[in-house]
Amino acid sequence: xxxxxxxxxxxxxxxxxxxxxxxxxxxxxxxxxxxxxxxxxxxxxxxxxxxxxxxxxxxxxxxxxxxxxxxxxxxxxxxxxxxxxxxxxxxxxxxxxxxxxxxxxxxxxxxxxxxxxxxxxxxxxxxxxxxxxxxxxxxxxxxxxxxxxxxxxxxxxxxxxxxxxxxxxxxxxxxxxxxxxxxxxxxxxxxxxxxxxxxxxxxxxxxxxxxxxxxxxxxxxxxxxxxxxxxxxxxxxxxxxxxxxxxxxxxxxxxxxxxxxxxxxxxxxxxxxxxxxxxxxxx
Numbered sequence: 001x002x003x004x005x006x007x008x009x010x011x012x013x014x015x016x017x018x019x020x021x022x023x024x025x026x027x028x029x030x031x032x033x034x035x036x037x038x039x040x041x042x043x044x045x046x047x048x049x050x051x052x053x054x055x056x057x058x059x060x061x062x063x064x065x066x067x068x069x070x071x072x073x074x075x076x077x078x079x080x081x082x083x084x085x086x087x088x089x090x091x092x093x094x095x096x097x098x099x100x101x102x103x104x105x106x107x108x109x110x111x112x113x114x115x116x117x118x119x120x121x122x123x124x125x126x127x128x129x130x131x132x133x134x135x136x137x138x139x140x141x142x143x144x145x146x147x148x149x150x151x152x153x154x155x156x157x158x159x160x161x162x163x164x165x166x167x168x169x170x171x172x173x174x175x176x177x178x179x180x181x182x183x184x185x186x187x188x189x190x191x192x193x194x195x196x197x198x199x200x201x202x203x204x205x206x207x208x209x210x211x212x213x214x215x216x217x218x219x220x221x222x223x224x225x226x227x228x229x230x231x232x233x234x235x236x237x238x239x240x241x242x243x244x245x246x247x248x249x250x251x252x253x254x255x256x257x258x259x260x261x262x263x264x265x266x267x268x269x270x271x272x273x274x275x276x277x278x279x280x281x282x283x
Contacts, residue, residue, distance in 0.1 A: 007212050007267075009088060009101045013037045016266060017105045017218035022112075024157060027051045029106030037103040039092075048220060050109040061167070062114035066096045075117065081170035086118045087211045087225050097221045102212060105219050113222040114167075122177035123165030123228040123268070125208060125275050126151040126186070128240040130257060140259075140282040148258040148281035150272060151186050151239070153250035155265060158216075162265035163272070164250065165226065174227050178202060182231075185247045187239070201238045205229040208274045215266045228271045232279065259283055 018032045030048040035041060056062040064071040073079055075098060076090050084098075092099045097108075098117035113119045130138040130147040137146045153164045164185035168177045179202040187198070208228045215224040233240040246253040256262065258276050260283050262269055276283045 007102075007214075009103075010038055010040070012102065012212075014102050014105070014212075014214040014218065016214045016216045017107075017223075019106065020216070022051060022107055023216050024112065025051065025053065027107070032104045032106045039099065039103055043104065046104060048104070048106050048108050051107055051111055051219075052109045053112045055112065056110065056114060059114065061169075063110070063116050066116060073116070082115070083120060083168075084115075084117055087227075091117060100218065100220050100223050102223070107219045108221055109219055110222040111219045112217045113219070113224070116222055118225045119222060120168045121165050121213070121224060121226040122168055122174045122181065123163040123226050123271065124178040124182045124202075124205075125163055125228055125230045125272060126182060126233070126239055127230060127258070127275060127279070128233040128236045128255070130255075131236065143282045145280060145282040148276055148279055149255040150258055150275070151182070151244060152254060152256040152264070153185050153246060154252040156249065156251050158265065159251070160265040161256065161263065163228070163268050164253070165228075166249070174229075175202070175205075178205070178227075178229055178231075182239075185250045186244050186253045187242060187247075198239060198242075201233070202231060205231045206278065208278070209271050213267050224266070228274075230275045230278065 013034055019029060021028050027049055036043040075084050075093050077084055086101060088101050091101050110116060127148050127150050130149045132138055139146055151164060152161045155162050164182055166181035168174060208230050210227045211225060213224040213226050218224060244253045258272055262272060273283060
């Protein structure tokens with residue numbers, strides 16, 4: 001999997017949002033070969049279908065149609081409480097539609113995404129050291145490095161394991177989203193005492209990644225971006241000692257061993273590898 005620091009427009013070619021059927025529907029994307037991904041490359045036959053899920057209709061978290069006279073928008077800037085600013089840079093707007101900075105996806109419209117242009121998420125990568133029955137860190141026999149565990153959820157929509165992240169609400173700080181999403185998706189049964197003890201844990205954290213996500217929901221006019229922050233429970237005394245419980249947005253939740261064979265949703269495996277490298281953990 002490409003390193004996340006290689007996700008640069010004009011260099012990185014997204015793949016999970018090309019040449020497949022769009023999630024949760026039967027709409028097939030228009031084929032986009034590698035040599036035709038970037039907008040700078042001519043593709044005169046490019047005729048992608050337009051798709052927007054019915055789930056967007058009437059939702060307060062979703063934009064109106066671009067051609068709706070009530071949709072007044074300020075691209076590439078803070079638009080009221082909604083940030084239209086991309087972490088990557090300024091994006092082009094063609095005929096009123098924002099264009100994916102990373103190129104063609106084979107689909108126009110918003111698909112399942114609520115916002116035109118960048119849709120901002122926050123991903124809390126919560127980790128601890130794997131320990132044996134005596135409480136000692138477990139070391140991989142081959143690499144000689146300690147084994148890191150991350151809190152992972154199984155997504156309802158696709159069945160893939162993922163970081164328990166979510167969308168940043170309008171006007172909400174990223175730090176608030178990170179804590180909220182973890183508590184909602186991974187510690188649904190936590191009582192008030194548990195929540196209070198976890199509060200302090202989420203005041204720290206190290207930013208691991210901020211940018212584009214090669215997400216299967218991306219389209220030519222709407223795409224995912226995220227801020228991923230690592231919260232590490234070094235001695236397992238905070239979140240590590242509470243039972244994980246899946247919330248409404250997760251089918252299952254567990255502590256997952258981190259290594260090079262981990263299979264995760266979208267670009268999440270690359271994010272987790274960065275965390276492992278930072279902690280000099282086994283990969």
